[in-house]
Amino acid sequence: MIDMEWIRRCVREQGYFFSRHGDRERRNDGLTLEEVEQAIFTGRILEQYDDTGRGASCLVVGFTHAGKPVHVVCGRWDEGMVIITVTIPTLPKFKTPFERGH
Template sequence: MEEIQYRHSARIVSRLRRQAKADEIRVTIHGHREMAAENITYDSVREALMDGEIIENYPDHQRGPCCLLCGRTRPGDLLHVVCTTSLDVIVVITVYEPKRPKWITPFERGSFDEM
């Protein structure tokens, strides 16, 4: 089962990277707001999508299958991008820098009790 999930995730990552490279990306209003609030540029989001790995899958999301991806930008910053995984374009739902207390590391969730 784990091998099947890995192959599925690898296919999704490959498709997301192709779409990002081709600039087939749309950002929701919420995503734009989060980018503005954290001074994250569109180019940084695109770089994170081209570099990223899936850390969580959301197959039953209201916008359709989505994932949380962690990727590195050219300056070396890590970003989290929540985006669709099955459309002709990537729809970026939200983007942010993973920080405490929500995230212990960019790949490990923190405790909500600390918030």
């Protein structure tokens, strides 16, 4: 299981990287690297995902300093962390940053 302490430590120590998909999604949503880090430092784990063949991962929800909600899916990679995807939560997938849509 992944916890926020480990995620934040990876970010503080620059022990993480973006997957190609994660970086593309971040740029598509107009998010900076700093905003993703802000969301992680203010965030909490919303969902934990079992190992689906690439290892366990989790969905972090947090906010930028400007109050923009951000979802970050983080996973373990060797000794560090991979940011699998980054999105701004919107309908229909999410009613609120914390609640899935129907």
